[in-house]
Amino acid sequence: MKSSNRCSVIIVGAGISGISAAKVLAQNGVEDILILEASDSVGGRIKKHNFGNISVELGAGWIAGVGGKEPNPVWELAAQSGLRTCFSDYSNARYNIYDRSGEIFPSGVAGDTYKKAVESAIEKLRTDQDSLLAADVSDVPKLSTIPKTPIELAIDFILHDFEMAEVEPISTYVDFGEREFLVADERGYEYLLYKMAEEFLFTSDGKILDNRLKLNTVVRELQHSRDGVTVRTEDGCVYEANYVILSVSIGVLQSPLISFIPHLPRWKTEAIKKCEVMVYTKIFLKFPKKFWPCGPEKEFFIYAHEQRGYYTFWQHMENAYPGSNILVVTLTNGESKRVESQSDQETLREAMEVLRNMFGPDIPEASEILVPRWWNNRFQCGSYSNYPIYANPQMVENIKAPVGRIFFTGEHTSERFSGYVHGGYLAGIDTGEALLEMEKLDREKNNNKSILSLTLSHTEAIGGLQTCDIHSHTHLFHGNTKREAIS
Ligand SMILES: Cc1cc2nc3c(=O)[nH]c(=O)nc-3n(C[C@H](O)[C@H](O)[C@H](O)COP(=O)(O)OP(=O)(O)OC[C@H]3O[C@@H](n4cnc5c(N)ncnc54)[C@H](O)[C@@H]3O)c2cc1C
Numbered sequence: 001m002k003s004s005n006r007c008s009v010i011i012v013g014a015g016i017s018g019i020s021a022a023k024v025l026a027q028n029g030v031e032d033i034l035i036l037e038a039s040d041s042v043g044g045r046i047k048k049h050n051f052g053n054i055s056v057e058l059g060a061g062w063i064a065g066v067g068g069k070e071p072n073p074v075w076e077l078a079a080q081s082g083l084r085t086c087f088s089d090y091s092n093a094r095y096n097i098y099d100r101s102g103e104i105f106p107s108g109v110a111g112d113t114y115k116k117a118v119e120s121a122i123e124k125l126r127t128d129q130d131s132l133l134a135a136d137v138s139d140v141p142k143l144s145t146i147p148k149t150p151i152e153l154a155i156d157f158i159l160h161d162f163e164m165a166e167v168e169p170i171s172t173y174v175d176f177g178e179r180e181f182l183v184a185d186e187r188g189y190e191y192l193l194y195k196m197a198e199e200f201l202f203t204s205d206g207k208i209l210d211n212r213l214k215l216n217t218v219v220r221e222l223q224h225s226r227d228g229v230t231v232r233t234e235d236g237c238v239y240e241a242n243y244v245i246l247s248v249s250i251g252v253l254q255s256p257l258i259s260f261i262p263h264l265p266r267w268k269t270e271a272i273k274k275c276e277v278m279v280y281t282k283i284f285l286k287f288p289k290k291f292w293p294c295g296p297e298k299e300f301f302i303y304a305h306e307q308r309g310y311y312t313f314w315q316h317m318e319n320a321y322p323g324s325n326i327l328v329v330t331l332t333n334g335e336s337k338r339v340e341s342q343s344d345q346e347t348l349r350e351a352m353e354v355l356r357n358m359f360g361p362d363i364p365e366a367s368e369i370l371v372p373r374w375w376n377n378r379f380q381c382g383s384y385s386n387y388p389i390y391a392n393p394q395m396v397e398n399i400k401a402p403v404g405r406i407f408f409t410g411e412h413t414s415e416r417f418s419g420y421v422h423g424g425y426l427a428g429i430d431t432g433e434a435l436l437e438m439e440k441l442d443r444e445k446n447n448n449k450s451i452l453s454l455t456l457s458h459t460e461a462i463g464g465l466q467t468c469d470i471h472s473h474t475h476l477f478h479g480n481t482k483r484e485a486i487s
Contacts, residue, residue, distance in 0.1 A: 006240040007032045008452040009435065010231050012219045012258075013247035015044025016421055017409045017428035019193050021245050024432025026200035030452045034239060036231065038218040038379045041190075042197065042208065045249070045380065046421065048188025051370050052286035054321045055186045056328075058372040059383075060421045061282070062088060068177025074192070074422040075176070078183075081195045085181035086320045090162070093300035093313070096293075097154060098358040100305065105151055117155045120145040150304035157309045158302065161332045171416040184320035189421075218379075222246070223261040224404045242451045243405045243435055247428070250399070250412040251277045251381025264403055271398035274391070275412060277382035278419070279336035279375045285351060286368040287325045291359050294318050303354055309335045311354040327355075327366075336383075340373045347371055384419040385412035400427075402438070407431050 008030050011018045014037035022033055041047070045059035063085060065072045078085060094114050097105045105113075123145075147156040183189045197203060201210035218234035222244060229244040248258065253272045263269075292301070294316060301314045309332060317326040329351060331339055339347050348369045355363060374383045387396065393415070400413035409431035410424060417423030439452050 006228065006242070007034050008241065009033045009243045009245060010229065010239055010241040011035045011245045011247065013037060013044060014042040014213060015247060015424060016046060016193060017411065017424040018245065018247035019196050020425045020428030021247065021409055021432040023196055023200055024429050025435070028436055033212055034241070035213045036217045036219055036233065037213065037215050040215050042193050042213070043190035045383065046189045046193065048190055049370065051284050052324060052326050052368055054324050054326070055188050056284050057183060057189055058282065060189055062180045062182055064180045064420055065172035065176030065422065066181055067179040068173070068175060070175050072176035072422055074425055077192045077195070081192055083183060083191060084185040086184045088180050088182040088299065090300040092297040093158065093302055094155065096298060096301035097151060098301065098303050099150065100357045102358050102360060110151070113151050113155050116145060117147070117152065117159050121159055150306050153306065153308040154302050154304040154312050157312045161309065162313065172420060182320055219258055221259045221261065222406060224406055226404065229405050243407065245407045245409055245431055245435065247410045249380055249382065249410060250275050250385040252379065255378065255381050257378060267398050268403055271395045274388065274395055275399060276386040276388055278384050278386040279333050280383040281331045281336040281339065281372060281374065283329050283331065283347065283351065284370040285327045285366040287327070287366055288364050290318070290325055291363045292316055292327065303358055311351055337375050339371060340375050344369050344371050387418060402434070407435050
């Protein structure tokens, strides 16, 4: 096995956290970095797709938390990049609830059911807290209201899987504001990443052409010692670095994709195991014409069914893209996994049956369907982290803490904003800064000899990594063998 050239820092994953970490390093003069990305593009869970002649967002779609006392950094990036966005308000969805015969529930009924559900959710949170504190679980009072009817189940789904997926107070809203904006730009949400990368990687014509970014490069093993980290990839290459920043999702950390030699310590693996993974799936349907209401406060609508979460939450794309004739239905967790495992044709059949129940038998058949599969994507294994209610703050600390020279970043390492794009962005910045701090301490221990190559020019850095490319082709793998509930 030939050894590759060593670089200062290898960043595993080119999502928003990986790119923001890399940017911090570059801004501090660390240019001999290498970004290894398993998929064929940057962005990770920020991913556009051309569907029905428009650009739809398979992953993150909203900039959440705008208009508050502090500016959301992602909203600022969007403003600097001129990203087109569209104000989005789903609080009216509860007044557009359809039953199986296509009738809309009267607003009084919907409003009362919603109020009761909120009271019940607050009661549930208290019960959960009590059961954590109680010595004997049988002492904890049972919940008085369990959703049973289709409208109760639909509202429960909206509350728990969307509005109250986090325990109040929600840091994103407290810090950055309660408004949400849907990204509606042909260049996609991912354009923000490109604009960030432009500041430190070589780019041309909207493409990143820098050898320090390697796409289609799946990291399978991290061998770490006091001296550095050896990274082995699925195509048999070996890379060496003084430090590694690992930005893969919590789902990937829970999966066997990446091995660590020596094994990660128990405090780390236990914390990783305890963090929940949410699956969130937006299914896109293209129609030859509109058949749904499009006036004010009609962007979102709800289907009430006896199976919780069964094609419940709908959105039309007319506000973002007038004339696009596209509907989006959002599924979560068990329903997401069920739909991922069946054919798109079967999903289309189910979705059309639901739409015919709501809008009548004469509506046209969808001409296209798009079903993203975040759960079954081995480079994601889910959509985002969801810390269990009343998670111990130590658990988040342990997920984030470095192990030797391996640093952990990504939305799941953000104490205040896990699950969000701005969580990933800010986590990357924190991790980049923490690495620089550790390097400073290492350097002091090492009589001021820098471990990072702070003085390499851009061109020298690219040249060095090309050599690394040529000298590292030993095949190691033969086959192709993952809210704010923190009190
Ligand atoms: C369907 C969906 C909807 C969402 N909606 C919103 C929203 O509206 N608003 C919001 O703020 N947030 C939303 N989110 C969450 C948001 O997208 C994420 O929090 C954020 O993008 C995570 O960024 P990250 O850098 O932490 O991880 P990622 O973007 O996942 O980046 C990690 C990268 O590591 C790569 N990787 C994995 N394994 C390996 C390996 N072995 N070797 C090399 N590379 C590897 C992956 O391919 C990926 O590119 C949504 C997410 C999903 C999936």
